[in-house]
Amino acid sequence: MSLAVSSTSQASYINAPLTDWIKNGHTDLQWYTTISVGTPPRNFTVLIDTGSHNLILPEINCTTCPSSQRQFDPTASSTFSWSALGESNPRFSTGGDTVPLAEPQGAQCRWAVDDVSMQGLTAPSFTFLLCHEEDEAMTTQPGIDGILGLGLNGTQPESFQYALYNAALLSSGVFILYMPSGKFKGGQLVMGTKDTSKLEVETVWLSLNRELSATHSQWTMNMQTIFINGQQLVVHSPNTTSSSSAKTPYPQSLVQALDTGTSFIMAPDNATAAALYAQISPKIYQIDPVGTWGCSCKDMEAIVKSGAELTFLLGYDSDETQMNVTIPSSVFNLGPYPGTDDICQAVVNNWQDGVFYNGIGLWELGSPMLKNYVTAWDGLGLRVGFAPLHVSASVHSSTGSVAAPTARRS
Structure with a gap:
């Protein structure tokens, strides 16, 4: 299915493919996509999470992160800086797997600032979390490096889609998710669609x-x-x-x-x-x-x-x-x-x-x-x-x- 969206001369939109994380060969768990961070840009796979607000990535010196996770090296990016916001310890009451958490899981992080891009559209000087320690629930998702929170507008620091929208880089603050079952292909995240009637179905x-x-x-x-x-x-x-x-x-x-x-x-x-x-x-x-x-x-x-x-x-x-x-x-x-x-x-x-x-x-x-x-x-x-x-x-x-x-x- 192709999600049709509109664009303007002043702003654009993102149409990013989503990949399904499947358990036991048939159980859809979550969906993820690719972003780029820093200068020169480095790719990371991030979980799409409407239940949180921030971009969360592991730092190069993370003591509990598995080697399979790509970790961000602040010294390798010429546009990186640490934020004056200091430290933050995000907590999650549900995890990526099917079993509820016995207690909240989270990470030890610091606020950072760098350029973050998706499908060629860049949020300059975007504020996100770099984590030097992560609990087990955040490190057991195969092939997933971090989390991209798509929470509501009004939170500070603002979520990725609103950073793009407030910088006049997106046509609107609306985003669309198409997350089909793993037996199908073609999941999509569309940011910036202005006319939802352009979807091929009624909303x-x-x-x-x-x-x-x-x-x-x-x-x-x-x-x-x-x-x-x-x-x-x-x-x-x-x-x-x-x-x-x-x-x-x-x-x-x-x-x-x-x-x-x-x-x-x-x-x-x-x-x-x-x-x-x-x-x-x-x-x-x-x-x-x-x-x-x-x-x-x-x-x-x-x-x-x-x-x-x-x-x-x-x-x-x-x-x-x-x-x-x-x-x-x-x-x-x-x-x-x-x-x-x-x-x-x-x-x-x-x-x-x-x-x-x-x-x-x-x-x-x-x-x-x-x-x-x-x-x-x-x-x-x-x-x-x-x-x-x-x-x-x-x-x-x-x-x-x-x-x-x-x-x-x-």
Whole structure:
């Protein structure tokens, strides 16, 4: 699929190819691309991460980084300088693999300044993080050197796409992600498209939660409810015990982050995940203390073949447009749980200690959901667009499609 974009005489756009990091031969984890840093420029592969804001790279003297990671040498670039911002220790609550982290992982870094380019377009004197020590979760991604955060506008230092846009190098602050399943080819990151109607498919725009997105600088969105195989998820009513039979439809909640850097779906707490899986199959159970769920691989394949679908109704209750965003059964199985051959992991995990905002559950929607749509990210307008993912046999190695988004207009 080719994403058509516009350009102007004053500004341009980026159309960068994305490569899929695949686990177990079939599980899509994350997507990465290539950037160049310094003078003369040196290439690095970076994970595309809408759940963070900064470019993070390993420094040449990194004590915990594997030799397979390309590391940046500040002394080899004539345009490099250290930033007056000093040190920073970024932390991540989810990692690149399918299993939740037992505790946050991160790195010991310093702020640096240098020229950073993608597809020939350069952000001069861009501020990023160089790390001299990284935790294990940041060093086990094969072939990936660093992270390119594509967080919301307004954070300081600003994300790469806004550095380009604010320097009048991009036509707009919108970027588009096309992250097809690993069995297809041709993933793309497009920055600077001004006219989203130029996509070859219709885009449904959903507003972000403006208050929380601005406060936490995340792609945060309201969730109305959840459906499993077309039936609304039911949970135990408030102020009742888990043994009580009193149940109620799943209430409004929040997506704290639409996150391409997370390879699963994260439920707010154990009780919500338990209710969800009870409605899918009694064979699924929690398989470790950190909130991972699964069952025998034989049973998991049967669940996948049954056509189990998980649908989130996203959008403000006061908005004209809401949308059903579906995770199809084809991505429900994340593959064998690490260290086992016969236990397979399901797509939804849960936070160990429960994550809530004013009593409202916080979800994290990662790549298993996002890869099923072409997504347009408008941080200036505080909205995200979803378009149906059509895969053409004339462009890709195989054929297939995902159903168009269902928009509900009140």
